Amino acid sequence: MNNVASILILVFLTITFLQSGYDKIFYWKDNVEWLKGHFAKTQLKNHVPLALLHVLVLELLSTILCAVGAIELLLNSGRTFGYYGAVFSCITLLMLLVGQRLAKDYDGARTIVIYFIPAVMAVYWLN
Template sequence: MTNLYNFITEILILLFILITFLQSGIDKATDWKGNTGWLKEHFKETFMGGMVPLMVGIIMILEIITGLLAVLGIIWILLYNNSAWAFYTCLMAAITLLMLLFGQRVAKDYAGAFTITGYFIVVIFGIYLLS
């Protein structure tokens, strides 16, 4: 229980990452057609228009891995008082968010890019706490 108290902020950030990324990855897997269809339209005027299925696949895999890493990070903190996996989770989340931000900027979806900023701030704060 001491680890829960000592790492409560980090655990809450990991729970945030877990919910955000795992849900998004699972949504892409279960609604592949809907996601790729919407994104093909979103990127149709960009150099990335023909790469949508590949991009969605890569992002889906990264999101699921990040969500699973968050679970591992929570377990390692609670059982072993070790935050290394939590740090790797936040790092992976930051990389994934930067990829998403890049896509939104290329598509000139500036409002969508701005919403990623909130997620990124939480993740960067996690990196700061864990480094």
């Protein structure tokens, strides 16, 4: 069990993006309406559904790659899927951070950093 920390972070990222993706899929209209208000004074105001779709796709990719990566790491110490899951997680979080900064939601941006730190740690450990 040399990879416990990496497995735990991959499971953490899997849960994070699985729940977020689930919320976007099953409450799409609510999310779009809330985000239209959130981004009303930004360049994204007319592109909210498309931006949300892009984030959803990245979250689902991150979820799948992190879950498969945790299983791969557990079964044979393979790092490929986990590494790409961590990288996609970082990219997703950076996209979310850009959105929060555009909306001038500095508390929301600060919260994303909490998720970004373990994602970067996973990239480093799995590289």
